[in-house]
Amino acid sequence: MKIDEKLAIDAFKTDKESHIIINHDICRTRCTKRYCLTVCPGHLYTFNEEENAIVVEYAGCLECGTCMIACIEGAIDWAYPKGDFGVQYRYG
């Protein structure tokens, strides 16, 4: 099963603003590993060649925080979504 099909099963309430802010300068100048592309359980990080930028689909975020921990360069500014937003687990 593809990861986006899995995420589609979950209940999300999406905020207009992203709770994950990427500092592209840090990505471009300091990061050589791009751990975010593989550690995310939702596979939400991709690299956009044209824009030379890491892109995150924050709407499918499972709020685990792995990307923030793995981004040792500190390019990921990560907060919980505001109250009333984000994933709402029904089983957990």
Add this chain to the structure above:
Amino acid sequence: MEKIDVVIVGAGLAGLSCAHVLARHGVQVVVVERGDFPGSKNVTGGRLYLLPVKNMASDMLDGAPFERKVVRERWSLLGSGRSVSLDHTAERFKEEDHSYTVLRARLDRWLSERLMVRGVFVIPKYRVDDLLWEGGAVAGIKAGPEEIPAHVVVACDGVLSFMAQKAGLRPAMSPKSFAVGMKEVLELSEEKINDRFNVESGEGAAHLFVGDVTKGMFGGGFLYTNKDSISIGVVAGVNALMQKSPAVDAPMLLEMFKERYEMRRILEGSKIVEYSAHVIPEAGYDGVGKLCGNGILLAGDAAGLALNMGVTVRGMEFAIASGMIAGETIIQARESGDFSESALSGYARRLQETFVMKDLEAAKNMPGYLENESFFSYYPETFPGLLEKMMWFDENPKGPLGKTLWDGLKSSGMLSMKRLLELYRIRKI
């Protein structure tokens, strides 16, 4: 604005247990929770060991919506294309309230509703942005323009605890100290679960897997039976994922795990109803830092109180116990009206006297031992390989069984000094 006695950040098991103790003693307490309802942001494997907290929790969990009582323990070493498993059951597991599988969105919600009836305020959809300070002491919380001033804040905001960070009680998070768990809840009828796991209704199984499930990385697979669903997942060390070369896409681990021959028939016909992920503290005893500051206490995952013992993983009972002890500490401090760090320091001392810190300390060497990749690649490949050799019969003469085993042990390096030392070191964990 006038101060309330206590504000608790996070209505998980630590926060709610703390509120339970405080409310019972007539202390004014507000619990704030960022999810739509308590449990809606929580994820467990998972299983709760009840006996350690049974006396302490007294009636708090009476009638709780547990899924199944675990009466069957299974462990598997997964090699590539072969595996070996151990299946354990004991009458005692059936007779006593030993451990139960749970789903957090059900359990935490139930507990919060129970406490609200008893006068605890639980405010959902409330994300805390910052702490309030007063002369070097935490004096409440801030959420957007709103403030809730309080004499004490109890940070029960989970493994990522932004409150502990803001209070300066937690150093930067190192990838080595955390693992990420990915889990699916798969719906399957009660009868099918009973049949496939060889259990009666109300009884369940807990199954841990190590080896190929993480492609040799630190971590493992898990499977817990719920009433009419299965919780299945993979846990992988964050640092291990980062160092893996070539890199493995984390969510693919769970997909590959479910595809294995050992799992296919067990999961057949089940329907996925949820996919979740959560970070887990893995540093054990050494990962527990300061547990309190002026006007603030940490409990549960926020305090790093979780334990991976290899053969099982624990956390929820630590959350319940630490939340309750935090509550008791506050009740005592309240008598003198002093909520300074030194007045609250009895918390750490009391935790030391209970199973929480005692069990963590007893397993102090476990994280270091589990750093050894042998447990996740060498052994899970070698043992199933040895058994395969023993159990394989073809036109070639078999030779004596004992010799086959001995030759296998020798050629696989099981009898090397390195392996024997590893075995010898087991006494220290």
